[in-house]
Amino acid sequence: MARTAGSHSDITGPRVLDAALRLFARHGYAAVSMRQIAKEVGVQAGALYNYTPDKQSLLFDLMKRHMEDLLAERAKHRGAGSALEQLEDFTRFHIRYHLDRSDEVFIAYMELRNLTPENFAEIEALRRDYENELEAILRQGEEEGVFAPADTRIETMAVIAMLTGVTTWYRAEGRLSAGEVERIYWDMVRKAVSV
Amino acid sequence: MARTAGSHSDITGPRVLDAALRLFARHGYAAVSMRQIAKEVGVQAGALYNYTPDKQSLLFDLMKRHMEDLLAERAKHRGAGSALEQLEDFTRFHIRYHLDRSDEVFIAYMELRNLTPENFAEIEALRRDYENELEAILRQGEEEGVFAPADTRIETMAVIAMLTGVTTWYRAEGRLSAGEVERIYWDMVRKAVSV
DNA sequence: AATTTAACTGAACATGCGTTCAGATCAAAG
DNA sequence: CTTTGATCTGAACGCATGTTCAGTTAAATT
Numbered sequence A, B: 001m002a003r004t005a006g007s008h009s010d011i012t013g014p015r016v017l018d019a020a021l022r023l024f025a026r027h028g029y030a031a032v033s034m035r036q037i038a039k040e041v042g043v044q045a046g047a048l049y050n051y052t053p054d055k056q057s058l059l060f061d062l063m064k065r066h067m068e069d070l071l072a073e074r075a076k077h078r079g080a081g082s083a084l085e086q087l088e089d090f091t092r093f094h095i096r097y098h099l100d101r102s103d104e105v106f107i108a109y110m111e112l113r114n115l116t117p118e119n120f121a122e123i124e125a126l127r128r129d130y131e132n133e134l135e136a137i138l139r140q141g142e143e144e145g146v147f148a149p150a151d152t153r154i155e156t157m158a159v160i161a162m163l164t165g166v167t168t169w170y171r172a173e174g175r176l177s178a179g180e181v182e183r184i185y186w187d188m189v190r191k192a193v194s195v
Numbered sequence C: 001a002a003t004t005t006a007a008c009t010g011a012a013c014a015t016g017c018g019t020t021c022a023g024a025t026c027a028a029a030g
Numbered sequence D: 001c002t003t004t005g006a007t008c009t010g011a012a013c014g015c016a017t018g019t020t021c022a023g024t025t026a027a028a029t030t
Helices: A009-027 A034-041 A045-050 A055-077 A083-099 A102-110 A117-144 A152-164 A178-193 B009-027 B034-041 B045-050 B055-077 B083-099 B102-110 B117-144 B152-164 B178-193
Strands: none
Touching: A009 A034, A009 A045, A009 A055, A009 A102, A034 A045, A055 A083, A055 A102, A055 A117, A083 A102, A083 A117, A083 A152, A083 A178, A117 A152, A152 A178, A152 B152, A152 B178, A178 B152, A178 B178, B009 B034, B009 B045, B009 B055, B009 B102, B034 B045, B055 B083, B055 B102, B055 B117, B083 B102, B083 B117, B083 B152, B083 B178, B117 B152, B152 B178
């Protein structure tokens, strides 16, 4: 049997990425085989190669899509306002966005070493762009005198690490809502960088 | 040829763990083969099984050793003193200890999903013990009134995530010494949890 | 109704995997 | 000097890997 019904290209394509996303996040890139992905999609392994040139591209495409979506969504939030307002917006945005995409976040942080050097460089550049968004806010706050003078680069890394860490323990069915988590983290971030 | 000189058991044994540590940290557990480990040690793959029952035990032993060493070293630091003093000690200890063992830390965080369920539970319990050390300090500080009343469990996770994140960017040959990094992070931690 | 073509199957390719084990080697013990 | 036993080799086991491709199916086009 070949195709069982209809033209599936526009259906199967996304399903391949979806399956790869879920399986990579759960078991890790190296531990997932093309045959497992194919089984999840409901096709034979060979059929995957209608939608990706190879396994590496699957990982790269997932990461690139995630980083570009993140930057695009963040761009909508970037606005005027005081550094304090902008930092609160960034903090809440980061938490909300990352809680909604735990699989993508997991992959984006854990599978960097499974990218080829060229692919790694490209993803790393996008990540750097995102970090620079926060760093710019911190620098502005220092100039306004509302944030303590400090090493903004390290502050940036520290704040992002703290915020992203929320994905390791947060469960939607847990005792705290995403909104409450946002508030708690915003409290800590605000105090940590303030004078 | 078999053995080339002398009795190597007490030399080869540690070298197997060392090689596994370095390779797992660099490429990931699933991506490293027993033959690669053997090559690094300078023996054939079969010889590894004189030192480990299987590949999984290699990963588990590395993680367990790391967590137990961490807890043992931390126990030496645990003392009396104000909550603020204890928190500073914990912060500086955590950063120093983790900067000295980037490979172990990397594995301990990235390869949890490659542990069997039983092994995972054991490592997770050790990690929880360590987190509880910090949580106890934060709770004591709240009772003393020197730390802001807050959700101590979340504060714990946030602080540890922030501190451990230092391993992702710190380079010994970089512009900052470990001592300077300790001070910067301590500044942020202190402010973040204070009233 | 005939033709084209996108979508997929199923088998095959070479290579690598974790693990086992009989046999070789050589330091140490008697 | 002989025996013992720890240490390691080298080959083999069955199975899984990413990827390719000739052939099959059925929807879309003529």
